[in-house]
Amino acid sequence: MVPSSYYLALAAILFSIGLFGVVSKRNILIVFMCIELMLNAANLTFLAFARQSGNMAGHAIAFFVIAVAAAEAAVGLAIVIAIYRTRGTLHMDEVRVLRD
Amino acid sequence: MSALPTPAPARTKTPRLAAIVSVTAAIALPLGLFCVILFATPLLQPALLDGFIRERLHRDPATWYWRDGVYTVALLVLAFVFANFAAIFSGILSWWERRVAGRIQSRIGPNRAGVGGFLVWIADAVKLILKEDLVPAEADQMLFRAAPYFVMVGFILTFVVLPFGESIAVSDMNVGLFFITSITALVVVGILLSGWSSNSKWALFGGMRSAAQVVSYEIPAGLAIMVPVLMAGTLSMQGIIRAQGGLPWQWFIFRNPAAFALFFIFFTSQLAEANRTPFDLPEAESELVAGYLSEYSGFRFALFFLVEWGNLWTMSAIAVTIFLGGWQIPFVPNELYAQLKGTGFPPLAWWGLEAASMLVFAAKTMVLVNVVVWLRWTLPRIRVDQMMSLCWKYLVPVSFACFLFTLLWQIAVAAVPALETAMGVGLTAVSVVLAVLFARQTHRNITAIGDRVDLSNW
Amino acid sequence: MGDRAEMAVFWIFTVPLIAASLGVVVTKNPITAAMSLVGAFFCLAGIYVLLTAHLVAFLQILVYAGAIMVLFLFVIMLLALQEEILGVSRIKVMQGFGALGCVGVFAVIYRAILATGPRMMPQVGEDYGTVKAVGRILFTQYLLPFEATSLLLLVAIVGAVVVAKQRI
């Protein structure tokens, strides 16, 4: 049996990696991927706690998180397309500069 | 068929050895494959494996330190058996399709390698292994090499939940159908990668078309799958089959008018997902040369082709499972299997019944396989915008409507159970009448031009 | 499945999972990043199965690997994003701070985990995590969020189409 702390630690590692990407990467697409990674880390935590408590509520929450992630990806990537086709770049700093 | 028959060229006699080899292979290979699956699948599962070790070897595996290791080896053996089944059967199906195509096109088809050209698929495989493996210099080397693996894994994984008989399924997961829907993703990713990584415009076109097509048709397919789930109340493949019966009016397809419509929608979607005519746009030879396969050669190409023909089996098997009663034998209740099996190592009668259920399943599947082959050599290809509008403007709305209808239908059936039986008998009768009318019209068309039905010269 | 086997499977999935996640942030090529993410999602699904969350595991594959990643791949391929226009931040300091901050975050979380100590997982029924069990709670306890999800998806489709269509 794998203790729950293993899963939680794994989730923490994933979250940190995702966070690192969000902070340091300047490409919107990669930032998006990192956000997905962080959402997954959250999901893993939910499921680990659900398993630990023998309660299924975590599953339902993970369910909704996945739905939210999909909605976020759909809208986010649409924005990416729009930005790229008007500005020709996906670099966050440049996009910000061009805004004003 | 021509009015001016030219004398047939003198038949070169197949050498005796080749004849013996091919006839033996033609009989022994499918038979052997099914036998191995029949025995290996239940035997290598923990329950029977334990029973076997306990009763025949008189050891108790529960005390073994390396018990999980034994199970792992058993699983790997099982996976190997099914991978071989997939490979060999797709080879045999490729030969079969070419023979059928030959008849449809009033030509002979492959007839050189062995009797009836049966060994041609082995020759093809050997040739493709011996071919030089080319990777375009400007391609994305890593992804180009990785793409066939994705497709291959996505295809082989289907066999994890695909049933073959009453107890003959590797794993009867509670998420069975969901599993099948989700691993299609691997194939999509593989095709997108193969199209993009080739750095060839034709491949890119093919990859884009294919990905768009597969994902679009996943929606009507997914909605169509939901109706059997609604009717059976489970996602497990075996559970869905157990909820049906052996006689046609006990199949899901006839028990609910929405399911009847959805069967055709599901079948169409499966054709599209397997890139079969009339949805062969991704590799449309006359438009895109070879689509996403343009740059592939040798064994990598063979892997894609293996998947293409293997898909013939899997798509038909899934349709048989969820709509056409699966392995159910007429007049054999589900309880009989459990009764025969008893508690210990199952007796011969049980194995016989399993073999019969497998036979029923394989026969139904082969019927559908032949329908797919027939369609491929009959229909033209639709255009990419028509493909999209067919999916989104016809199949998806109709599927939604059928889905909602089934929700109501289930409530009605719960109130009046006789409704389902009546509908089953009625729709079966309608289908029989339609089939007879179709056969009559076909016969009339054949005789109208002075031809006759000729099934000789195989 | 025995404990040792479960632990082995855990590591079989964990090591590639962490490697793949690192691949997402380290690589310069967006396609490689996307493929790493696909790999990470598959490994994560394996971990979910270990947590007896069967439905969520395959939902993960279906939605993430099947839908969201296809969307990502489409965008990368449609925009023909090459390495040049991707590059990491020009401010290297930012990266250093980012790394430092993340290690800090991890340290904080890890302390909290250590504080709770290793908890053994309780035995759960056959039904736990199956399709039906999740379906049941979605139908009762989480009915409102369930219906709200469809609204969310409706808004997402409208919003995404409007945004994406702006210059198409």
Next chain:
Amino acid sequence: MEKLIMRRVHQGGEEMILNFGPQHPSTHGVINFLVETDGEVLRRAVPDVGYLHRSIEKIAETIGYPQFMPYTDRIDYVSAMMANEGWATAIEKMLKVEVPRRAQYLRAIACELCRMASHLVSVGTMATDIGATTPLVHGIRERESINDLLEALCGARLTYNYHRIGGVAFDLPAGWSDKALKFLDHFEKLLGEWDRLISFNEIYVKRLANVAVITREQAINYGLVGPNLRGSGVSFDCRRDAPYGAYADFDFEIPVGKGFRGAVGDAFDRYYVRVLELRESARIVRQALAKMPEGDIMAKVPRKVKPEAGEVLSRVESARGEMGYYVVSDGTDKPYRVHVRTGSFLAMGIIEDLSPGLMVADLVALIASLDVVAPEIDR
């Protein structure tokens, strides 16, 4: 070295520019199109011809008049008989030779059988280009029977070299008429099957109807000929409107596009006009066999063909439309200049201007519906 044709496409924009052909399954030979696409939709398709140029017209200037006859087979090897006939009628006009009636009838029979063979290939490959592979094989099967007949008549199955200046090479072999009639009985029944098999297949119709519409005016302005012209609703056929040989003796219809399943002049009209012409050709062969006059098959032609100085133009209706031979003689035994005007070449001209807005699959349908044959374009 950059190809000159590259100047014709817009580079550096958002469109993808790709080579469609020469090694492409549906360009019907080695033709190259530079295609400018925005996704699946074409901005423009610029044809680049010349891959199959063999200087056939120049060869004519270096060899004598009768010797050029086998070369004409190679101008359009799918309907070689009509190319023969064009050359023969041109030189006969120059020499003012009257071809015997029997030879004219034999020519008509051979040409119409050849037209049927050519149209079978055309409609069959069209079906293949649309994605249905079976009709082509059925078409080729019937074409084999026609080839058997033609082989019995002139000893060759593809490049016939049947015509001679002043007549034809061989008379009908014994029993040939019966064989031909037997084939026609079979073939006419088969046309019904062809319609059931492919013509009115719903997907096929949807792929072709209202695709690449050529209006009547466009067809005339671009100088389209043959089935491409008639598909746009213009009833013009050299066999009727500029009769040559024995055609004035026969009773046959000129099918024109009526918008069978869509607009007049769409790809389906061009396709279906060819299917209808199959039946008319069969009718002509029947009539010719029935009315076959007795007599010689060769006129008296001097051994050394040496026409007077001058020029002549002959027009015949080939399977791909009006085929014109313009021959200038300087009084020697070799032509001074020969020019062949072919239907495929004219059809290529319209593709670039029809292509904007078509989809990649439509371009394939357009090329197929124009029935271009690469050697005829380049000669």
Next chain:
Amino acid sequence: MGFQFGAVLAFTVVAIAFAAGGLTIGRLVRPNIPGADKAAIYECGERPIGSAWFNFNPRFYLIALVFVVFEVDIALTFPVVAVYRAWVSHGAATAWVAFSELLLFTLILVVGLVWVWRHGDLEWVKKVETDESAPNGQPSSLAASKRAA
């Protein structure tokens, strides 16, 4: 339970091994005579014009977008659908409650489909943007040659 999902892992391993094994066997027996022409990219026998890694029409993206939303819808509906039968068998009252829940969920999504349809996003845009190089009605070759001059 472990066996059921272990099977997925085992099949994955075997599928990869199968493909890798075939390629390895091939590597031992097949010829390997590389050449620049063989490594060239196929573009119908002509030299490729530019790379294929190029802006592709985002039309396909819209399809993927609509797909994602409906895929998620299907994924979310599956577990609910699986228990629907059990709910219906509880009696008429629960049956109608369950029905209206699923009906509402589906209808909201159908509204999305209808909106996208009305908005014309399911159509394939065939209109060619008229740029200055190809004015309407004028044969484009003329315009192109003008530009070339």
